Amino acid sequence: MSERCKIALLGPGAIGTTVAAVLHEAGRTPLLCGRTAHAQLTLRHDAGEISVPGPVLHDASHVTQRCDLLFVAVKTTQVEDSAAWLATLCDEKTVVCALQNGVEQQSQLAPYVNGATVLPSVVWFPAQREPDASVWLRAQPRLTLPDVPQAARVVDALRDTRCEVALAADFLSIAWRKLLQNAAAGLMVLANRRAGMFSRGDITQLGLAYLQECLTVARAAGAVLDDSVPQEIIDGFHRAPPDLSTSILADRQANRPLEWDTRNGVVQRYGRQHTIATPISDVVVPLLAAGSEGPG
Numbered sequence: 001m002s003e004r005c006k007i008a009l010l011g012p013g014a015i016g017t018t019v020a021a022v023l024h025e026a027g028r029t030p031l032l033c034g035r036t037a038h039a040q041l042t043l044r045h046d047a048g049e050i051s052v053p054g055p056v057l058h059d060a061s062h063v064t065q066r067c068d069l070l071f072v073a074v075k076t077t078q079v080e081d082s083a084a085w086l087a088t089l090c091d092e093k094t095v096v097c098a099l100q101n102g103v104e105q106q107s108q109l110a111p112y113v114n115g116a117t118v119l120p121s122v123v124w125f126p127a128q129r130e131p132d133a134s135v136w137l138r139a140q141p142r143l144t145l146p147d148v149p150q151a152a153r154v155v156d157a158l159r160d161t162r163c164e165v166a167l168a169a170d171f172l173s174i175a176w177r178k179l180l181q182n183a184a185a186g187l188m189v190l191a192n193r194r195a196g197m198f199s200r201g202d203i204t205q206l207g208l209a210y211l212q213e214c215l216t217v218a219r220a221a222g223a224v225l226d227d228s229v230p231q232e233i234i235d236g237f238h239r240a241p242p243d244l245s246t247s248i249l250a251d252r253q254a255n256r257p258l259e260w261d262t263r264n265g266v267v268q269r270y271g272r273q274h275t276i277a278t279p280i281s282d283v284v285v286p287l288l289a290a291g292s293e294g295p296g
């Protein structure tokens with residue numbers, strides 16, 4: 001096994017390109033690992049563009065290095081297919097920072113990472129992959145991590161970059177807060193519309209009722225969240241640019257598999273575990289699952 005690499009990034013899509021670009025700007029270009037070969041990555045932001053020189057490696061069997069820090073930004077539906085990369089890049093000394101939505105990153109990645117520490121994160125910023133594979137960053141990049149010793153490796157890597165990192169003592173509650181936002185964003189898939197649809201009174205009411213259901217489940221799972229959270233999330237959609245999309249809608253519109261279980265099914269599953277009725281999830285989840293997988 002050859003020398004270790006300091007930082008690698010798996011999944012150079014919308015979020016992965018953003019993190020690779022901010023690392024590159026700070027002189028810490030990661031080893032780029034993906035599924036599709038690209039000569040370079042391009043991130044477009046408010047003030048200009050960042051190009052990250054490639055190549056994006058696309059065959060794990062050509063790589064022999066383990067890494068100290070691995071950012072994983074494949075979709076949660078793509079983890080199993082990424083197994084060869086995870087096995088190649090990780091050992092028990094690696095910290096794997098999951099740049100993924102959901103509240104289950106640790107259990108989803110642990111089977112694949114050779115005993116590495118999996119650090120979940122909350123990714124707050126929207127980024128959009130364009131048809132030419134460049135990425136449009138639509139807000140200030142910002143992550144929240146659990147306040148544990150292994151987070152220092154991510155904090156150091158992202159120090160003095162465009163990406164803010166916050167550490168949270170009560171990470172679980174913050175992760176569920178973000179999950180609620182993602183669950184409500186799933187309604188955009190069913191309407192095939194972007195954030196502007198929340199300006200409708202009927203969608204606002206549906207969103208609030210769904211978020212109330214999600215909040216009850218989140219609290220049963222241990223999250224400490226105020227009664228005001230559903231309204232705050234809806235207010236966020238009202239303030240968003242009407243054309244702001246969400247990654248699950250981008251996947252639906254491209255006819256790719258959806259992270260329906262990670263973002264919406266999870267509320268129904270935890271609801272069942274805690275014997276909480278989830279009537280709205282019981283409608284939303286099968287429709288998202290069928291949209292993702294068919295048949296038909």
Ligand SMILES: NC(=O)C1=CN([C@@H]2O[C@H](COP(=O)(O)OP(=O)(O)OC[C@H]3O[C@@H](n4cnc5c(N)ncnc54)[C@H](OP(=O)(O)O)[C@@H]3O)[C@@H](O)[C@H]2O)C=CC1
Pocket residue numbers: 010011012013014015016033034035036073074075076078081082085099100101123124125126127128129246247259
């Ligand atoms: N986009 C956003 O605004 C946000 C997304 N998130 C979350 O971040 C995570 C990543 O999402 P996002 O960046 O949008 O996803 P993308 O679909 O844009 O990127 C996924 C990347 O992973 C690559 N990939 C897929 N399969 C494999 C594989 N088997 N081996 C190696 N690479 C692979 C894809 O390659 P290819 O180019 O071939 O498709 C692509 O580069 C998700 O969990 C999402 O929910 C969180 C907050 C915001």
Ligand SMILES: CC(C)(CO)C(=O)C(=O)O
Pocket residue numbers: 101123124125126127181182185245246247248
């Ligand atoms: C845009 C954002 C931040 C909220 O829905 C997101 O998490 C996503 O698109 O997956």
